[in-house]
Amino acid sequence: MRKPHHLLVLLLALGLAGTASAHMGTTPHHHATFLDGLVHPFTGADHLAAMLAVGFWSALAVRPAWVAPAAFVALLTAGAAAAVAGLAVPAVEPMIAASVLVLGLLVATRTGLPLVAAAALTGAFAFFHGAAHGMELAGDGAIAPLAGMVVATAALHAAGIALGGLVRNRRAWIAQASGGAVALLGASLLLRLA
DSSP: OOOHHHHHHHHHHHHHSTTOOSSSSSOOOOBOSHHHHHHGGGSOHHHHHHHHHHHHHHHHHOSSTTHHHHHHHHHHHHHHHHHHTTOOOTTHHHHHHHHHHHHHHHHHHTOOOOHHHHHHHHHHHHHHHHHHHHHHBOGGGOHHHHHHHHHHHHHHHHHHHHHHHHHTTSOHHHHHHHHHHHHHHHHHHHHHHO
């Protein structure tokens, strides 16, 4: 049987494989069903890393651990709804890349923030992730794919919390290495945008 830290390394390797991004590139996304929305957060390294990092960091440094993920889910939904309604949200891609960088650094350093600041920070980043998703949703049929994205986001946060819980009082290097890898991904995404 594999040890828990092997699972963490595997998840990070899968999430960081290639320089794929959920929104950068030439392949347009089209989401029309619940399943499309459910799968989408797993298809881009930026979203996958950010959502796992929110949960991982919450397990390490935020009490109660569910607050930052709950804020993320709520503001992701709000951002998606705003974009579906036609709100043009500026700087979506740079903010997504910045979120990956900052969340990675928070994991690596195990930096704790006051609860309101933790929720505000993750919520602000989530709004931009949601706006990116909302721009891709299929017009009037946006509810089903958005519901799928929300479920997948919550599941990724829960997985991050579980992984963070496994290493919270043990091997600090795992958090440092994981957070460093996520921050490196964020920095590379920002460089690609420059």
